Amino acid sequence: MSTGRERGGYAKGRERRDAILAAANEVFAKRGFRGASLATIAKQVGLTEPGLLHHFASKEELLLELLELRDQHDDERIAQARAAHTTLHDLLVELCRQNADRPGIVRLFTILAAESVDEDHPAHDWFFDRYTLRRRQVAAGVAAEQDDGRIDPTLDADAIASQILAMFDGLQIQWLLDPRSVDMVAVFEAFLERLRRRR
């Protein structure tokens, strides 16, 4: 029920919270949750470690709020893209294109998703739920395209949804390791293109 903002506080505090979240995004993206330290994040926004902990009770709470914020941003981003693009194909390509301009966020997700495979990881449940949801959303989109005759109707929508997410994640790893090795957007689009073709 809480929005994470019911703390109120002064304007200065709210700005700091945002700055801390931005710094945490960077540091977690570079070193993962376990490899990152609160001291590093604190220093990046000109605070001491206890200064940071005044705004977020613990390292784990910081991560969880970061993910919650990201959920909101992503939902908005997807809603906007959905409004601007009529087909699933165009929508997915647009999201991929956006990611190609935000390596920081792509890194954050790539490393956190891998870390979170461990059930003890604080973001495990979040990623579990996220993948479950996204698979359902994409599968629904695929099914709709099949009804409209834009995707081969003999394909299994759930399997295709898993494949689309897998291709998204997998290409990101290669792209992050060596951006020049893979034209992420083009290769992803070529993959989607093959779904469109009929036998």
Add this chain to the structure above:
Amino acid sequence: MSTGRERGGYAKGRERRDAILAAANEVFAKRGFRGASLATIAKQVGLTEPGLLHHFASKEELLLELLELRDQHDDERIAQARAAHTTLHDLLVELCRQNADRPGIVRLFTILAAESVDEDHPAHDWFFDRYTLRRRQVAAGVAAEQDDGRIDPTLDADAIASQILAMFDGLQIQWLLDPRSVDMVAVFEAFLERLRRRR
């Protein structure tokens, strides 16, 4: 030029080294390189931390030897599978099937690959080289299949190679997070099947 075994040593020592590498595999797979501690690994094989460091000079050296060993194993595994399966399709499905029975190793690679995106990570170069090599190998295999008429010759072999590796990695993440959500082998095979079909 070194094989990592020129140290010689007694039989007991060689057994311990193997046991340490096996334990490191487990612990790194669960917590990543940065999240893992030498003490945990040492305890798992009944050693103290300095006892472990008698066999491996540093945590980083332990990781690097683990990866070197894995390279050897994988090359053997691929060579065997290549001998037993005539087509690229069958070969890849067989490797995927084997991975479905070794979640520990899949976890190790998933988390280390994500961590190693950071250039400061000790395994960065290893993963960079590994992906470069695998892409080249798979692209060559795809090109051969195109010559034989088993894959649509209008497709770009390099792009397809990236897609195959991406699908491999991406499905593994979903499968590790929730094995029941994805039939990894079946979904991967369905993906490959679509390459075979002509327009």
Add this chain to the structure above:
DNA sequence: TCGAATACCTAGCGGGTACTAGGTTTCCGA
């Protein structure tokens, strides 16, 4: 069987970790 190499231990170093206690300064609404 003897002795040098190996295996492994205890003790400790320097530094980092998340987090707490308790205080001072700054902010801002009543």
Add this chain to the structure above:
DNA sequence: TCGGAAACCTAGTACCCGCTAGGTATTCGA
């Protein structure tokens, strides 16, 4: 403007980190 809340600091806790120094016990080839 005044007073309580919020922002933030210094100091400190208890513990973990990779790694080293220096010793003893074990192994196994000559």
